[in-house]
Amino acid sequence: MAVSETLSQAVRLRADGRCQYCLMHESLQGATFHVEHIIPQSKGGHSVLENLALACPGCNLQKADRTTAVDPATGEQVPLFHPIRQRWSEHFRFKGYEMEGWTPLAAQPWRCSI
Numbered sequence: 099m100a101v102s103e104t105l106s107q108a109v110r111l112r113a114d115g116r117c118q119y120c121l122m123h124e125s126l127q128g129a130t131f132h133v134e135h136i137i138p139q140s141k142g143g144h145s146v147l148e149n150l151a152l153a154c155p156g157c158n159l160q161k162a163d164r165t166t167a168v169d170p171a172t173g174e175q176v177p178l179f180h181p182i183r184q185r186w187s188e189h190f191r192f193k194g195y196e197m198e199g200w201t202p203l204a205a206q207p208w209r210c211s212i
C-alpha cells in the first residue's frame with residue numbers, strides 16, 4: 099500500500115528534514131529523501147506513522163528490506179536500529195566530535211494525532 103501524502107508529510111515534519119538513520123539534513127543532499135517502511139511491507143510492515151521513517155537515499159538503499167544485520171564485533175545477527183522506538187544517541191556516536199547539549203530530533207519523544 100502506498101504512503102498517503104498526509105502521512106508522508108507527517109513523517110517529514112516529525113523528522114524535521116533529517117534522515118532518521120544518519121541524521122543528514124535533506125538540504126545538504128541534492129536528492130529528495132524517501133519515506134521508508136522500517137519493517138518492510140514484504141515482512142508484514144504497514145503504512146502507519148509508527149512504521150515509517152524519513153531516510154536519505156544512501157541509508158534507504160543500504161537498509162533495503164532488511165530488519166537485521168550481522169554485528170561485525172560478535173558475528174551475531176542483530177536487529178537494525180529502529181528510529182522510532184530507539185534513541186539515536188544511545189546507539190550511535192559521532193567519532194571525534196562532541197555533541198554536548200544537542201539531542202537529535204529523531205531521538206526526541208514525539209506524538210502525533212494522525
Ligand SMILES: [Zn+2]
Pocket residue numbers: 117118119120121122153154155156157158
Ligand atoms: Zn541517512
